[in-house]
Every structure is written in C-alpha cells, then in structure tokens.
Amino acid sequence: MKVVFLFLLLCITTVRFAQTGNIDFNSPNNIKKFADYLYCDDDYFRAAIEYERLADINRSDTIEFKIALSYSYIKDYYSAIQKFSGIINSSVYFNEAKLEEMKVNFLINDFAGLRSYFKNSFIAVVNKYQTEGEKLFNFSYLFTDDELPSKDEFLLPFDVNEEEKISSFYDWKKEPPYKKGTLAGIMSAVIPGSGKIYAGETGDGIVSFLTTTVFAFIAYDNFKAGHTTRAWIWTSVAALFYAGNVYGSVAAAQVHNAKITFEFNDGLNVYLNKKNYYITKYEFCD
Amino acid sequence: MIKIFFIIVLLFTGFVLPQTNQLKQVGDKAGWVKWEKADTRYEKPSEFRHREYSFDTENVSGFIAKSTANAYWYFISDLDGDNCPYRPSCSSFFVQASKETNIVQGTLMFFDRFTRDFNIYKRHEHYPRVKDGHYYDPVSLYTLDENQIDYIPPSVTVTK
Numbered sequence: 001m002k003v004v005f006l007f008l009l010l011c012i013t014t015v016r017f018a019q020t021g022n023i024d025f026n027s028p029n030n031i032k033k034f035a036d037y038l039y040c041d042d043d044y045f046r047a048a049i050e051y052e053r054l055a056d057i058n059r060s061d062t063i064e065f066k067i068a069l070s071y072s073y074i075k076d077y078y079s080a081i082q083k084f085s086g087i088i089n090s091s092v093y094f095n096e097a098k099l100e101e102m103k104v105n106f107l108i109n110d111f112a113g114l115r116s117y118f119k120n121s122f123i124a125v126v127n128k129y130q131t132e133g134e135k136l137f138n139f140s141y142l143f144t145d146d147e148l149p150s151k152d153e154f155l156l157p158f159d160v161n162e163e164e165k166i167s168s169f170y171d172w173k174k175e176p177p178y179k180k181g182t183l184a185g186i187m188s189a190v191i192p193g194s195g196k197i198y199a200g201e202t203g204d205g206i207v208s209f210l211t212t213t214v215f216a217f218i219a220y221d222n223f224k225a226g227h228t229t230r231a232w233i234w235t236s237v238a239a240l241f242y243a244g245n246v247y248g249s250v251a252a253a254q255v256h257n258a259k260i261t262f263e264f265n266d267g268l269n270v271y272l273n274k275k276n277y278y279i280t281k282y283e284f285c286d
Numbered sequence: 287m288i289k290i291f292f293i294i295v296l297l298f299t300g301f302v303l304p305q306t307n308q309l310k311q312v313g314d315k316a317g318w319v320k321w322e323k324a325d326t327r328y329e330k331p332s333e334f335r336h337r338e339y340s341f342d343t344e345n346v347s348g349f350i351a352k353s354t355a356n357a358y359w360y361f362i363s364d365l366d367g368d369n370c371p372y373r374p375s376c377s378s379f380f381v382q383a384s385k386e387t388n389i390v391q392g393t394l395m396f397f398d399r400f401t402r403d404f405n406i407y408k409r410h411e412h413y414p415r416v417k418d419g420h421y422y423d424p425v426s427l428y429t430l431d432e433n434q435i436d437y438i439p440p441s442v443t444v445t446k
Binding site for chain 2: 001003004181201203204206207208211240241243244245247248250251254255257258259261262263266
C-alpha cells in the first residue's frame, strides 16, 4: 500500500511541477536567450531564425547585426549582404557592418564589386576602420589579373610587422614563377622529357626520355638488322611517344602554372583568415 | 495487491506505448520491417565491369577513338582486369580526349597520359584521388585551354 501511495505521489508531482508549466518559451526574453545560446554554440542557422523572430517584435542594433553575421557565417552571402547593407547609419554597428560587407564581397570573389564599394561608399560613409578597408581593398588586387598599384602605395596601409609578408605576396603577383609552355615544348623537342623536368615534373620527364629513346633504339636496331616492317612499326611507336612528350610538356607547364596560382590564392586566403579579414573579434559570447 | 497493481500498470503501458504504434498500413504492405541480418556486399564497386560499348559520338574522331577503345576493352582489358591507376582510365581518356578535341590531339594526349602511366614515382603527390582510390586525372587539364584547367590539390578526394 505504501508503494502504491509513493508511486501515485510521484506521478502527481511529476505532472504538477513539470518544467513546462509556467514558462512562456515564446516570450521575447526567452527567444533572445535561446538565440544567444544558439549563436554562441555556433548554430548560426537556427540562431538567425530565432533572431529574425525577435527582430519582428523587438528590434535592436545588436540583433540586426547578429542576424547579418549569422547569415555570413553560414555562407548565405546574399542574405548577409542584404542584412549588412540594411544596417542604418545610427546603428552602433554601422562601421562594423560596412567592413563585414567588404569581407562578404571577398568571400564571394566579387573583387570588382569590392573595389567599387570601397571607393564609392565605404570611404565616404565609414568613419572607423578606414585602414582595414584599405588593406582589404589592396588585397583584392592580388586575386585578380588587374594592374597592381605601385609597391609603396600598396604597402602603405599595412603595419611594419606584416610588411615583409605582404611584400612577398606583392612580388609573387608582380612576377609569378610561371613556366613557359612554348619553352617546355621546345626543350622536349630537343631532348625528350627535358621540358617536363623544366615544368617541375622530373619523374615524368625521365620516363618520357626513356620511353622515347628505348622505342627509337628498338626501331634503329630493327633497321640495322634488316627487319624493315618491324622497324617502321617501332618508328611509329617512338614517333607517337616523342610527339606526346612534346605536347605533354606544354600541358605540364600549364598545369604547373594553374597549380602555383591555386597555391598562391590558397596562401592568401589562409593569411586573411588568420587575420580575420582585419576585423576585430566581437565579444558577444563572453 | 501490489503485484496486481504493477501488472495492471504494465499491461496498460504495454497497450498505450507499443513501439509499433506509429506503423501504418501502406497500400497492401504492412509498415513492419523485419529486423534481420543486412545483406551487405563487400565487393569494391568497379565501373570497368560495366562497359559502355555503344557509339554515342557524333564526330569522326570520337567514332575512331571509340572503336579502338571498344576493341581494346573486348579483347584485352576485360580479360586483363582493371589495371589503370587513373580515372578516367587510359582508354576512356583517349575516347574523351578525341571527342573533346580531335583524333590527332586526342592521340597525342593519350600518348602523354600513357607515359605518365609508366611513372610510378610519387603519384600520390601529384594527383587527387577518387573515392575508390584511383588517381583523378581528367582530360580538361590537358586540352591546352588554360580556361578549362580546374586544378585540384592531391589532398582532396574527388567525388564527381
């Protein structure tokens, strides 16, 4: 009987004191708490949804800015740009929003858009982060084939401690260590495989040299032995390997150039990420 | 008395909360899924056993290359096995190269690929891999059209 009583008591208290009893999860304060929790837990997608709900009820500069940031972090750049550009001049995050907008332009590789935005809008309306904006503006030249400004002008906004690194990026862009396809082709025409070695493919170059010379020697040996038909077959094989080696050397130079361009851009992205695109970290989650 | 009470509770919860509660009849089939040993296959999927022998090409270069590749597949490759370390395989590379360029350029590209196939030194540092472990070496890198080159670093696993 005692057990039955305790069991019933447990059931009653569970129902009576259930957590959901008196909490309004949809109150603005609780939505904000939940959205803040999601934001700080890096769940930006759901944070944006919750902040958007809140923005309809209780707009604030911080909420508007965090919505835009959330979209940027989840790579919904279209929505991010819309939200950042919608942040008004009187907002406490106005300057940050403009700089974030430049970052988004960077992330979508819209370098022409970034430059025109910087010249036509950023300089005129933003009264903080001018140097940061200029750094991003200059960096955009390293990602395109447009003519670079002079080195002194390019290095001007950067601090002394990063000047050396930026200078090396500039020099690379000015004179990238590309290989010439025509030269690679000519080299391989003279000495099979040498063009591939020049293009950085040493192993392929040696193999090209061996295949071409071995088949040419077999052809020569057959001619010497008087096996004319076999000799012509091997001559054809040697000629095809030779022509393939010349063609492949030109292609290898092009692939090499694509590879170093990729690695250069990758290096720039890593550097910019490390610098957080010259944007100071926000202290929303401390 | 206590025992009877617990039996009633047990029966009650048993009826109210059975796991199968949500299963519905779908057409003629019951929603039951028999829980049993899965029929797992441990074979490595290999596309080379499913050759496409048809001639779907519209140009002469593609037709010549496809005929050569078909003959090679039928008489040699299907018996010899999947030995090419690259994707597309050398014969498929030849067909694709001839279709995208012409038979002369396609042949040169093929002989270049064939030479690279001989080189077993440090391939893993040069080519990304596809999921089944083959090296990814597409035709687009070698057409001499720089705009077509989409460089993929070796550290990446290609899913296309």
